[in-house]
Amino acid sequence: MIRLELPKxxxxxxxxxxxxxxxxxxxxxxxALVALRKEAPAALDRIMDERGSVRRHVNVFVNGENIRFxxxxxxxxxxxxxxxxxxxxxxx
Amino acid sequence: xxxxRRKASKKRPASVAKKRRGSTSKRAKAGARSSxxxxxxxxxxxxxxAFVLRSDKSRKKWKVEGPHFRGEAVYALLHxxxxxxxxxxxxxxxxxxxxxxRTSDDYGATWSEPGPQTVRFPEASGRALAQIWxxxxxxxxxxxxxxxxxxPAALFESRDGGESWRPNEGLLNHEHQPKWxxxxxxxxxxxxxxxxxxxxxxxxxxxxxxxxxSEDGGKSWRARNSGIRAQFLPEExxxxxxxxxxxxxxxxxxxxxRLFLQNHWGLYRSDDWGDNWKDIxxxxxxxxxxxxxxxxxxxxxxYIVPIEADVFRAxxxxxxxxYRTKNAGASWESLTKGLPQKDAYENxxxxxxxADSFDSAGIYFGTRSGKLFGSRDEGxxxxxxxxxxxxxxxxxxxxxxAA
Numbered sequence: 494m495i496r497l498e499l500p501k502x503x504x505x506x507x508x509x510x511x512x513x514x515x516x517x518x519x520x521x522x523x524x525a526l527v528a529l530r531k532e533a534p535a536a537l538d539r540i541m542d543e544r545g546s547v548r549r550h551v552n553v554f555v556n557g558e559n560i561r562f563x564x565x566x567x568x569x570x571x572x573x574x575x576x577x578x579x580x581x582x583x584x585x
Numbered sequence: 586x587x588x589x590r591r592k593a594s595k596k597r598p599a600s601v602a603k604k605r606r607g608s609t610s611k612r613a614k615a616g617a618r619s620s621x622x623x624x625x626x627x628x629x630x631x632x633x634x635a636f637v638l639r640s641d642k643s644r645k646k647w648k649v650e651g652p653h654f655r656g657e658a659v660y661a662l663l664h665x666x667x668x669x670x671x672x673x674x675x676x677x678x679x680x681x682x683x684x685x686x687r688t689s690d691d692y693g694a695t696w697s698e699p700g701p702q703t704v705r706f707p708e709a710s711g712r713a714l715a716q717i718w719x720x721x722x723x724x725x726x727x728x729x730x731x732x733x734x735x736x737p738a739a740l741f742e743s744r745d746g747g748e749s750w751r752p753n754e755g756l757l758n759h760e761h762q763p764k765w766x767x768x769x770x771x772x773x774x775x776x777x778x779x780x781x782x783x784x785x786x787x788x789x790x791x792x793x794x795x796x797x798x799s800e801d802g803g804k805s806w807r808a809r810n811s812g813i814r815a816q817f818l819p820e821e822x823x824x825x826x827x828x829x830x831x832x833x834x835x836x837x838x839x840x841x842x843r844l845f846l847q848n849h850w851g852l853y854r855s856d857d858w859g860d861n862w863k864d865i866x867x868x869x870x871x872x873x874x875x876x877x878x879x880x881x882x883x884x885x886x887x888y889i890v891p892i893e894a895d896v897f898r899a900x901x902x903x904x905x906x907x908y909r910t911k912n913a914g915a916s917w918e919s920l921t922k923g924l925p926q927k928d929a930y931e932n933x934x935x936x937x938x939x940a941d942s943f944d945s946a947g948i949y950f951g952t953r954s955g956k957l958f959g960s961r962d963e964g965x966x967x968x969x970x971x972x973x974x975x976x977x978x979x980x981x982x983x984x985x986x987a988a
Contacts, residue, residue: 502682505698538702539682542713550681583680585633585656 495525495570498577499536507533522555523566525576540578550583622986625941626692627959627970628673629951630659630979635675637693638970639985644947644961647970653693656680661733661936663720664983668728671988674747676717676733684714686733688747692985704733704741704750710757712737719936721777724784734774738765738791742803753803761794761808761827768792768830768849769895775935776831780858781838788834788859792849795829796859809859816850816895833877833935837884845887845914847877847935849895854914865914870901876938880963881946885913888920888940888948888964890933899930907938907950909964923967924958931956934978941982951977 497513504511513532519525523545529537540551545566547553553560554577560568570576627638627647634652653659654677661676673689675696686704688697706712715736723730733741733750740753756762756774765772773792780786785802788809795810808827815822815829830849837843845865846853850873852866866872871891880886889908893901900906904927907920925931932953941947948960955974960967 502679506700534701538705539679542683543702543706543708544711544713545708546713548681548683580681585658585680 494572495519496575497525497529498575500578500580502580503536503539503578506536506539519570521566522553522560522568522570522576525570525574526553526566550581552579552581553577554579624985625943625947626664626983626985627939627949627957628662628664628675628979628981628983629957629971629974629977630662630675630936630981631951631955631975631977632658633975635659635662635677635693636971636974637673639692642943644941644943644959647959649971650693652975653696654687658716658978660978661717661720662979662981663722663731664981665722665731666983666988667722667725668746669988670746671985672747673983674720674731676720678716684716686717686720686747686750703748704735706739706752706757710752712739715771716773718773718775719777721779724779724781726784732777734777734789734791736771736773737767738762738772738774738794740774740777740789740803755799755804755806756789756797759797759806764828765791765794766828776834778834778836778844780841782841786858788844790831790834790846792832793828793830795827795831796834796846797827798859809855810862811860812862812864813846813848813853814851832875835877835879835887837879840884843884843913845877845879847874847889849873852889852914865910867915868917869908870906874933875935876933876950877935878938878940878948881940881942882944883911886911886963887914888938889917890938890950892932898932900932903927903929905929905931905952907948907964907967920960920964920967922965923960923969936979936981937977939980939982942984947982949980949982951980953977 495515515528625640625644629636634654636651638647638649640647657677657679663674665672675687678684717735719734721732729746731743731747740756741750743750776790778788788798790796797806798809799806810829813829833847835845842858844855852872853862854865855862869891874892876890878888887910905924908917910917933950938950946963948964951957953976957971958967959970
């Protein structure tokens with residue numbers, strides 16, 4: 494089981510939920526995010542683009558660590574992990 | 586596409602209860618519409634959201650509503666009145682969460698909150714949508730057809746009123762595609778021109794890539810840039826088959842084969858659907874510029890806003906001047922009454938100049954510094970409608986009850 498925390502801006506893309514539980518085997522952060530396609534596809538489209546890359550101004554943390562400084566989407570996501578989506582330094 | 590509606594709010598646009606599409610009472614909507622029939626609409630896209638302005642037929646006073654989509658850039662807007670509907674389309678782009686196409690059936694009071702991204706590249710293309718630059722209605726005979734021009738340069742088509750979209754494969758896989766280069770604004774397909782008389786003919790323009798035309802309904806495309814210069818190439822290569830940085834192309838539906846083009850250096854006209862282009866920069870202070878607008882009723886009249894240079898994108902001599910030709914480019918006159926003529930270092934972008942369809946045509950433009958100007962007498966005199974909006978990138982017009 495992996496817990497996914499969404500920022501407020503994306504809750505409306507996930508039936509107003511700020512936290513989702515992803516069941517099933519997910520070995521990596523990338524696999525966990527792809528699993529989000531079934532649960533909240535609209536939210537996933539705001540996190541990743543069509544190429545499967547995390548959008549430039551989106552940060553993904555696993556257990557408090559930014560995956561950009563780990564192994565990116567290949568970073569392991571062990572059972573019980575918390576993945577947090579946070580808007581990066583940017584804005585309009 | 587899952588569609589819910591969000592009520593616009595100045596403070597908290599995301600906090601209002603959702604509505605399913607069509608849940609608004611038809612009677613209430615029809616009543617609201619009939620009481621405002623004939624009102625003029627101005628749709629203004631900025632770097633920080635969209636504004637909807639409304640006025641009665643006099644167009645003297647405008648009521649400003651917005652910003653919708655606070656903090657998101659809105660490069661493309663359309664008010665579509667074909668097929669008995671009145672739907673406003675807005676292409677929004679969040680710095681964090683990417684581009685989205687949204688719709689409103691009540692002039693911006695509520696907006697759809699789409700589900701999964703509908704304008705998207707196929708995974709095999711290796712591309713990702715960066716921005717929607719243009720939303721163009723299909724022909725009147727095809728009210729459910731719409732087109733989107735996007736960055737990276739590609740054309741998308743919807744055949745169900747904007748619910749679903751697919752890329753034009755002929756352009757997506759064009760042999761020139763790997764050589765198209767991004768201009769200052771990105772590699773964008775920003776102009777879509779349809780032949781109202783020949784359903785198989787259409788033309789697109791991109792920066793950079795130039796003009797391409799299809800004669801077979803979009804299956805294949807040929808570069809149509811003969812006579813258009815590419816100032817940024819070595820002198821011996823300044824007239825390539827493709828690769829020009831075309832900024833805007835316009836035409837009049839009553840004379841569709843005659844096209845006017847504002848280039849990245851160069852002002853042109855074609856009388857043969859783009860097979861040949863000739864220079865018409867006759868008496869303008871600069872042939873550099875972005876915006877170009879056709880007069881709604883006169884196929885000989887076109888408006889532009891010359892810009893000093895690519896390296897200094899500001900109005901020449903610090904005067905904000907719209908130029909108009911009434912003879913298809915043989916000569917141009919400056920229109921300045923009511924516009925600042927001192928210390929005006931303005932820029933007007935490619936989609937920020939528009940015309941309405943009233944008998945005495947209204948002409949409108951917005952600047953990068955957030956000023957919005959309008960003329961109710963075809964450019965003879967101007968008034969400032971708003972003076973401190975966010976940077977304006979798009980101005981479009983519409984009319985309530987035109988469907």
